[in-house]
Structure formats: structure tokens, C-alpha cells
Amino acid sequence: MWVYFLLVIAILAWGAHLAWRWKQAxxxxxxLLALRQQEGELPPSVSQKEFTDLYLRAEGPRAGTYVYACAAFMTVTLAPVSSLFNSVWTAIWQATGSDPVFEVGTFIHTFSFFLAVMGLTILILAIAMRRYYALMPPNLRQVIRHLKDAHS
Incomplete structure (x- = not known):
């Protein structure tokens, strides 16, 4: 139980760090807008709100946020997933004759649980990374070029 409690605290600290990085950005x-306008790279008509929104899309810690969301989801769902896995395992174990080799807590049960949790983790990360790359924002250079063309 203490390990899970420490895991929750670590996830909360990680979330606070990510929020701080978003605020810094x-x-x-x-x-950055003032500097780019001063250098003549961006026209003065570019608003701070417009630039900030586009800058956050391009340079914000999006990848870290996606990974954090996956880790937080897995932390919150670890107990229900464990309970569900053990319930299904016990039902199958009892339905197949209650062989002591497959009892809850044996090596084969623990290894199967590990594989199930790893599979679920990989599936969630794959879905998140697919979404991340499908919605990949432009880089800062492209944002500046787009703003320059739109306001010129």
C-alpha cells in the first residue's frame, strides 16, 4: 500500500512539474514575440494572444503531457485492473478444476498478471502516441513563417 501511495505522490509531483513547464512556456x-517583432521577423500586427496560442502548440511540453496522462491513467486504474484480472483468473481457475499450479499468487499467475499489465500499458501508450503524431503541431519556424505570411 505504501508503494502505491508513493507512486501517487510521484505522479502528483510530476503533474505539478508539467504545469510549471506549461506556465513557463x-x-x-x-x-519571444517582442524579440521577433523587434528583429523584423514578425510584423507588429501579430497579437500576443495569437502568437502565444501558436507558440504553445509548437513548443509546449506536449509529449511529456501525453506520457504523463498515460502514467496517471495507469496509476489510477492499477487497482481496478488488478482486481478484474484476479477475478477473471479465479473464475477460469475454478472452472478448469482448480489445479494448484494455477492458483492466485503462484509464479504463473504473477507472470501472467505482469504480461497483462505490460500489454495494457503498451496499448495505452500506442494509442496516445498515435494521437500525438496524428495531431503533430508545426515547429516554431513554421509558425513564424505562417504568421508572417498571414499578416503581410
Whole structure:
């Protein structure tokens, strides 16, 4: 139980760190806009709100946020998944004659549980990364070029 409690605390700390990184990126965007406008790379008609939104899409910690969401989801669902797996395992074990080799807590049960959790984790990460790459934002250079063309 203490290990799970420490895991939850680590996830919360990780979430706080990610929120801080998003805030840093949001706070840096107006400075970067002023610098780019001063250098003549962006026209003065580009608004701070427009640039900040596009800058966060391009340079915000999106990948870390996706991985964090997966880790938080797995942390929250670890107990229900464990309970569901053990219920299904016990039902199958009893339906097949209750062979002591396959009893809950034996090596084969523990290894099967490990494989199931790893499979679920890989599936969730694959779905998240597929979504991340499908919605891949442009890089900062492309954002600046687009803004320059739109406001010129």
C-alpha cells in the first residue's frame, strides 16, 4: 500500500512539474514575440494572444503531457485492473478444476498478471502516441513563417 501511495505522490509531483513547464512556456511567449517583432521577423500586427496560442502548440511540453496522462491513467486504474484480472483468473481457475499450479499468487499467475499489465500499458501508450503524431503541431519556424505570411 505504501508503494502505491508513493507512486501517487510521484505522479502528483510530476503533474505539478508539467504545469510549471506549461506556465513557463506561456510566460516566455510574449518575450519571444517582442524579440521577433523587434528583429523584423514578425510584423507588429501579430497579437500576443495569437502568437502565444501558436507558440504553445509548437513548443509546449506536449509529449511529456501525453506520457504523463498515460502514467496517471495507469496509476489510477492499477487497482481496478488488478482486481478484474484476479477475478477473471479465479473464475477460469475454478472452472478448469482448480489445479494448484494455477492458483492466485503462484509464479504463473504473477507472470501472467505482469504480461497483462505490460500489454495494457503498451496499448495505452500506442494509442496516445498515435494521437500525438496524428495531431503533430508545426515547429516554431513554421509558425513564424505562417504568421508572417498571414499578416503581410
Amino acid at each position: 506561456r510566460d516566455f511567449a510574449p518575450q
